Amino acid sequence: MRWAQVSVVTTHEAADLIANILMELGAAGVEIDDPSLVNEYIDTGLWDYTDLPRAENTDTLTVRAYLPEDAQLEGRLLRLSARVEALREGGVCVGIGAISHTFVADEDWAETWKAYVRTEKIGERIVVRPTWEEYTPSANEIVIDMDPGTAFGTGAHATTAMCLRSLEHLVAPGMRVYDVGCGSGILAVAAAKLGAGEVIATDFDPVAVRVAEQNIAQNHVRGRVAALESDLLAVCEGMPPAQLITANIIADVVIRLLGDLDRYLARGGTFLASGIIDDRIKDVERAAGTHGFTVLNMLCEKEWAAMIMRRTADLPI
Template sequence: MQWIEVNVSVTHEAVEAVADMLTSIGSKGVAIEDPQLINDLRNSGTWELCDIPEQENTEVVTVSAYYADDEKLEKRLAEIDEQLALIEERIGKYRFGNTRFRKVSEQDWANEWKQYFHVTHVGKSLVIKPSWEEYAPKEGEHVIEIDPGMAFGTGTHHTTNMMMERLEKVITPDSTVFDVGTGSGILAIAAAMLGAKSVKAVDIDGVAVRVAKENVADNGLSEQIEVREGDLLHGTEGKADVIIANIIADIVIMLLQDIPQKLNDNGVLLASGIIEERMPDVEAAAQAQGLYVDAVDHRGGWVVMQMKKKK
């Protein structure tokens, strides 16, 4: 399948607005190339990933998103132009040059991931390993082998990292889990490896469902994890002890109306993909549905919100 990569070069203050807009129009995720972040990492004393030189032009941040080259593409590209103009009306001039486009094949996408995705340790026991790299696990480690392909989710983003760390704290051997917007299936796999009894993983995107099923099978978890296509919780039956939603704030808010009926009384909702500025909106929507925020983790401008039912 052919895909269209949309690149928008913006100022720092416009990054979140443009990223949220591109996601809302149908991209499963965005790539943000921030030269200032690279310099911050280089100067932090922990830089050991690769030999990337000091970045000179730190004012320009590139936000990229991907859309299938199908019958919906023309409408989506027109909507992007309209929304970019509206953002400019709100915050003033923020773009550097015109929006750029290029065609990307599924094979190209898979190969590009390999430049940036390496073995990553998360929390106390989880290890994320690309399918093309070797790793000898230490005692007590759970190694998740992932090939993201065209699906969103390598585990390297702050939101996914924090969600996995939270899963280490809430998963028990009796846990039943719903993973909403599973992407590559990485969080569903983490939940199962941490001991969850059963996991139902749902995504609205057929490509993500295919990739997640492949990753689940490659990790030997097809009996514990069921992956299916569905819109939010509409692809699940019954109730869960833990519901995972690593999406975006607006979709989390939509999801909240169904949580009281789908979450067991002592269950936990873990919601992420939420920028810090949107946390009050999500909390207000949760309270309106009889939920309260039990814990919040912050990292890199993002949050994970742990919620429970009010008693």
């Protein structure tokens, strides 16, 4: 398979928003080429030698992502252009906002990413490892194998990292978990490895479902995790309710999902929502209250927030 390497020239303010849009469109990984980071590394003095010149223009950066070359590519590129313009019209400074793409072979793209992706410990226990690296876990660590050549998210983005850290405290042995908008399946895999008894991972994009299935198999949790194509939780209609529902998506979808949770979340269950940009926090909190939920805890990292919620009626008086 070939991949389209899509580049968007933009600003620091819009970078994470555009990266999130690309992930929603099915990007198989996102990288941000930020010249200001090069200057920061040079200034630390940690390199014994570097011939990299200091960047003069640090106001502009490039967000790059990889979309599969398939029948949906043209439509995805058109939606990307429309959503970048929608950000501009909504008052976000997107700068140039120029979009371009070129094609690369699957193996070329995967090799390129090996220079950037390393084993990383995300929380107290969870370690995310690319398969080409060796890593010996300590007694309490859980290793998740994720290759950027096939993953929509490896845990490096703030929204995913906050979810992984939260799962360490929320997952109980044998519990049922629904993961909405599963992308690479990393949260579903993490839940299973933390002891969940059954995990249903759903995504609207069939490419995401296929990738999640590959990662589920690669991490040897196929018996407890299933990836299904679905609009939010529609495919779970009639299934037993879950004790934990996760959704690392965007604020608008989280708000929509809140209206359906009563059908899918068990009494006393927990809803973990992430992918919420900071200027939408109040909107999500308001929607939670409208649908009878209380935000018990909120994690914030960079411009993003993750919220842990329960039904207000389930809380002790």
